[in-house]
Structures are given as structure tokens and as C-alpha cells.
Amino acid sequence: MSESTAASPTTASEDVFDVIVIGAGPVGENVADRARAAGLTVALIESELVGGECSYWACMPSKALLRPVAALAEARAVAGSREAVTGKLDAAAVFARRDEFTSHWKDDGQAGWVDSIGAVLVRGHGRLAGPRRVEVDTPDGGVRRLAARHAVAVCTGSDALIPDLPGVAQAKPWTSRQATSGRDVERLVIVGGGVVGVEMATAWRALGAEVTLLIREAAPLPRMEPFVGEMIASSLSEAGVKVRTGVTVTGLDRPTQGGPVSVLLADGQKIEGDEVLLAVGRTPRTKHLGLETVGLETGSWLKVDDSCRVQGVDGDWLFAVGDVNHRALLTHQGKYQARIAGTVIGALARGEALDMQRWSPHVATADIDAVPQVVFTEPEVGSVGKTADEARRAGLNVRVVDYDLGQVAGASLFADGYRGRARMVVDLDRNVLLGVTFIGSGVAELVHSATVAVAGEVPIDRLWHAVPSYPTISEVWLRLLETLRG
Template sequence: MTPTSNATAASSTTDTRTYDVVVLGAGPVGENVADRVRAAGLSAAIVESELVGGECSYWACMPSKALLRPVVARADARRVPGLRHLVEGPLDAAAVLAHRDDYASHWKDDGQAGWLDSIGVDLFRGVGRLAGARRVTVTAPDGTVRELAARHAVAVCTGSRAVVPDLPGAADAKPWTSREATSADHVPERLIVVGGGVVGVEMATAWQALGSHVTLLVRGAVLPKMEPFAGELVADALREAGAEVRTDTSVTAVHRQNGTVTVELDGGDRIGADEILFATGRAPRTDDLGLDTVGLEPGAWLSVDESCRVAGSDWLYAVGDVNRRALLTHQGKYQARIAGAAIAARAQGVPLLESDRWGAHSATADHDAVPQVVFTDPEVASAGLTLAAAEAAGRRVRAVDYDLANVAGSGLYADGYRGRARMVVDLDREVVLGVTFAGPGVGELLHSATVAVAGEVPIDRLWHAVPAYPTISEVWLRLLETYRG
């Protein structure tokens, strides 16, 4: 759609609708902001230019995990006596893609739009832009323009988009981004994945298992923001599955000719494939939001306080990816709950609990207790700080490591179980700052770690949280024993 200038929008507007809160973006973050303010008795409108449900529902969390679940289930079954011989064949790629389509609701948003209606939130379809303080214009698909006014707050919840690096030939090569990688309707014979972060390794895992020959190209280490052993285990597993993993290498140019993509590497090598996926970073979707009308830089990440209110404003909020605090759907939804409560409190003249780090109006977990699962084989799950992050923050810490294969529950879970756990302890306060698990099935261990970190549970009290035997969660006892010596 051709962008409409603010001047044109204003002249085309026929009426103005006023709400307590106007939300830009109807992904899971925007939906939750609208839900929270409605629950507090405020009126709300939400604006969406694509599908209600956003990136997570159609091109990220749901379709990617639908692709990965059969991959991990088959891998688990192959490690269990009595099942191994039943799952030796290839995955039914057509069935997996159909399963993915179901979980992406076939890229239709009737259900989620209906949910907004059920909670009393008005949906405006079109491109929403700020048009000054507390004002938003909405350009509908047919070109008509409507103006919305907010009594109390406008919340920017427009998320982020994949970035294709500025390399010679990259744009003309028609590369995949995360959107194409999660919605593709065919299995490419050869796939190059550029980037060793979460999207890169998850999509490398999925498409290798579906029948592609995957080459993963990583500038540094695999999963660089996590504990080093996590990336090493994932890279080893990808190689064992048949993928080629090259670390410490960079792409210098990309070409597509006669259906074949060729990449040039910094060492002079050239690699060919049918498709190339760039999983090399995200940028905020703020470039066409009218930020300049309120004194902000178009296309920028938006800095916010702990309640997700934009710095220097008393009415503008930025929630989810756009504030760059933690680019994860569940953290965005968490921020939405915090922001919704703060918006409602301010609207009702209720003092905010700003002095309480873990109070209802402070998104403290964004700094101290972010949980994340990487749905590869093996899985990686982490909560809180890594050892490197804790040391960089000036904390006096100790890392405690344990081989997950030595836990009774791990041996029962899978023959030849390989995995590792690390607990990072604050030596001054005797609390857990971070935990990382890597191994089959560890995603279900994560919430216990998140509770320990967010709750700042003393080590002495954790001794009384008795893990059931024989489960993989018994690793908690082994970590505590190792810490105590």
C-alpha cells in the first residue's frame, strides 16, 4: 500500500472516534494490552494492517513449533528401546506442512478477530499512524481514512521485522526470511541458512529433518547469547543429522541464476543451494508510524521506562519488540500486562508501585528473569543471566555445572542421553541468577528455573524443593549438591 502523508490523512478524515486507549498492532502484545485495559474498565480500539494475531501466530512461534514438533518427537522415539525401529523412515513432509498450516489457521484471522469483539475491543483494519499527541489516523485498505483519539494512552505494539543484510546481490536473490521459512509450501533440496541464533538453528533443524540438505553459516558461535555449551551441543547434533555447519565465516555476496542461489564466503569458497534463509537480526516496525509527529525518530527502537511508557511522554507506550528489551512473544505479553496495569492506574489516578522492583507496574523480568526455549534437538532452555552476562554486570558469581546424563530420569528418558546444566549463583546474596539446560526434553524444566530466578529463592530454601524421582528435574538436587560441595 502506498503510504499516506499525515496532511493527506487529516484532509480525508470524515469523523473522529475517541477511546481511552488506542493500540497500534493486533499481535499477541497488542491484544494483551487491549485486554488488560478493557478488564480495568477502559474503552479500547486496536489497529492492524495485516492479520489479527500478528507475527507469532502466522510466521513465527506457532508455525515454527508445528514444524519442529514432529522432528523432536521422532528424535525422542529413536532413543527409546522398542520404538526405534518404528521411526527409522523419513518424515511425511506433506503431513508436517499440513499440520503447520492448521496451526497457522491457514493464515486466516477470523477466530482472533472474533475474540477481540468478544472482549469489547473495536478493531480497525488498515495502516495506523500517529498524527500528533494522542491521535492516530487509520488508512483502510480501500484508501479511506479515519481518525482515532485517545483520552489516556496510545500503545505502539507493532513488533519487529526480519532484516536482510546489505550484501551485493542479496535483495535480488529473493531470500527467505523467518516468514518464508515458516510458511514455505515445499521442501527445498538444498537450503543455506545464514545466522546461528535461535531462528537459524531452529529452521536448520526443521528443514534438515524434512529432507533438505542444510548448510548453516555462522559468523561467530552458534547461539552466541546463551551459555557456550548450548550452541556446541546443537551444532554437533545438526552435523550428526547431516547438516553442514560452518562457524567463524561470513557471506560476502549472493547471486541467483536459473533457480540456483550461490553465496560467496570471506575465505573465497562458493556454495550453491535452491533457497537461502537470512536469520541475521530484527528491526523495529516503526518506520511508517508517524513518529516524527511527536518528536521521535522514524524507524527507531523506542526507549521506555519500567512501565513501558516512552521516555519523555506521559501518554505514549511502546510494548513488545519495538522497545528492544526482550524480543520474545512471552516477554512482550508480560510487558503488555505490566503496561495495561500502568495505563489503567494512571487513568484512574492510582499511584504506581514504581519503587517495587517486582511490583505490578515494573517489567523487571525483562532484565533479570527472561525465560527462553530453543526447540532444536537437543532443546535448550534458559532463564535469567548467563555466566558471562552476570560477570559483565559486575556480580560476584559462581557457575555450577552438571552432566545431565548422570541423572536417573535422563537415562530413562532416552538411551545415550547427552545434555548439560549450569546454575549461576550470586555469592553475595546466595540466590540463583540464571540457569541453562541443554538436552532432550529440558524445555519442561524451564519454569522451575524461572520461578527460582524471578522469586530470588535463597539457596537454603531451594534445598526444600524436593524433585520427584526418577525425573530429569532431579538435576536441581545435583546442582545444589555440587554447589555445597
């Protein structure tokens, strides 16, 4: 090991591990798992629940709320099953099922998994205390000092952004955490038309709440293909959501604790609800992380190279993985980065040179150009890679191919009067796909095939030989290729 990467001498008061991971969400768990598989000792630090945001306040509870909505919509979309559906969602049963998926906000099972891989779980707030040093404020009021022989991985994720609006402190708005864990709201005002906004509008409207969705942009999901936002806005409106676009929120007002809240708009209007959900973005969870002790800016996103090593820090010891590096704020992308980072840490610990070629296991590439995402609204949205606008702004020579999903035999069998659309963005110079977008019921399971095509840069001529089963919605691939060929 070189002098620049060698660990500093330890003291008798420190617990020494090969690797220290701060944050035991899915990302931190995967870094720890890969490091343990490489034969390294690991301390995994968590200040809340082992399993993190995804397990208790994001992916799992939100999808548990949304799945019954989709199941009911699918049953009502087909003659025969439609007649068998005589009621509405049973909110109590939906909440009970959600609570099961969150293990009732207890982490015994995931803590047991940490023990099963041979890692050491350290509960408390962890922060950097200099190169390869971490201090943990423990629940009993003490401080535990740790030292890493090889690496420290920051996997602390992100928090919901709370904008500095007048009245926001007194209003005590919901964030995504309350939206996915709550169970009693009659009138909900949602500010923000991104994924959290549209998913929670879908869920809470289906559960019986009166929902108003306030969006600054012209349509929801503005980072996706324009037709996606148009269809989602229409679908939400048909479900009874009051969708208002092109509006700016200027403040919140809740004069009585526990009473209704008013959302103040730039045009002077007020919209009242029992709760307001602010779904306007994310901020890095790095404010109390001790970044200043290693020369980094407190509260900042952590810039990394393609192996997730933090830039601006001497040596190959500090990694930032998942949301905190701001490359792709999605659980599956964070876990992908974690597999890369864990492999890199193992290689460096063995004194191996890293292979930084594009398809190396030491390099993350799919969190930039081939990021898959599913929005679990009704209808579902699935996409991967660049939109047409992004590809054109990048100066690429592209052709955009669209197809009406309702004209695919499998889709017409899936639902009577099926409505949906598919788009692929083709790089004409390289003859590969740059991006694919689907919207329609049941399209979530199409996304991985698109991801393989985009991430693998499968030539269009080769895609003709990937034959979709008939009659499935996947036959849209054949229709897109036929449309491209003309």
C-alpha cells in the same frame, strides 16, 4: 487528571476511544484485554492478520514444524519404540499440521476474540498523527482518524533484518516468514547461527532438505553458555547439516528469477542453494509509524521506562510494548510487558498514582534479569537469567555449577545414552541464582522452575526444600545443589 496528561480536544471527524493500540499481535491483544478489563474503550489496529507474527510466521508454525522432529528423535532414542519406527517424517503431514496451527493464515478466530472482549478492530496501517492522535490508512483507500482520551500503545513488533549485501534485492532471500510457511525446498542455505538459524536448520534437515548453516561466530547461539553452541553444532552435524563457522557472507547472486542462488563468502567461495534464509537479527517496525509527529526518530527502537511509557514524550499517554522497545524480543516477554502496561493505563485513567517499587504490578523487571528462553532444536535448550560470562562482566561474585544430565536417573530413562548438561550461576554474596541453563531432550519444561528460582530470588538454602520427583529429569536440581555444597 493533570494538565500535562489531559487529552487534547477532539474534532467531530475523529472516532474517540480511551485507548488505541497499534498492532494486534499477542502483545497488542494483551494490552487491549487489560484495558478492557479496566472498563476502558479500546480500538485495536492491525494492518495484516490479527494474532501477529507469532501466530502465523514465528512461534506457532516454527514449533509445529519442530515438534515432529523431537517426537521422532525421542521415539528412536529408546529401545522398544526405536524398533517400531520404520520410516522418516511425512513432510506433507507435517506441513498440514502446521497449516492447522496457523488457521491456514486466516484470522477469523482471533478477530472474533477481539469482538468478544468488546474492543473495536480497525483494519489498516496505523500511524501516529500527533499527541493522542492516530490515522489509519484503511483497505478501501480511505483514512480513518482516531483520538485517545488516555493512551496510545505501539505494539508493532519487529521485522527480519535484511543486511545491505550486494545482490540481495535480486536474490529475494527468505526471512523467518518464508522459512516457517514454505513447503518445498531441496537445498537451503541459512545465514546466521541464532535461534531462527538453528531451529530452521533442524526442521528443514529433518524434512529432507540439504541444509548448509553459515555462522560468523565460532559456534551457534553465541549469547548462551559456550557448551550450548558446541553441543548444538555437533548435533546438527550428526543430523547431516553442513555447519560452517567463522565465515562472512559478502553477497548474494541469483542470475535467473526462480533459479538457484549463490551465497558469496569473504574467502572467495560460493555456496549454492535453491533458497537462502537470512537469519541475522531483527529491526523495529517503526519506519512508517509517524514517530516524527511526536518528536521521535523514525525507524528507531522506542526507549521506555519500566512501565513501558515511551521516554522523550510529554505526558503519560504513549506506550511501547513488546519487541518495539528492544528490552526482550520474545513473545512471552512482550505479553508480560503488555500485562504491566495495561495495568498502568488503567491506573492512570482512574487518576491513581503509580507504584514504581520493584515488585509492583506497575513495573516490569523480569524482562531484564529473568528472561526465560527455549530453543527447540534437538536437543532442546532452555535458559533463564545471566550466563556465567554476563555475571562476571557485571562484577558479581559468582560460582558456576555444572552437572551432566545424562547422570540423572530420570534422564537415563527418558532416552538411552542421554546427552545433556545443566549449569547454574550462583551469586555467592546474596546466595541466590542469577542464571540457569539446560541442554538435552525434554528440558523445555524445566525452564519455568528455573525462572521461578531466578525471578523470585529464592535463597539457595530454601531451594533444598523444593524436592524434585523421582525419577524425573527435574532431579538435576538436587544434583546441582549437591555439587554446589560439595
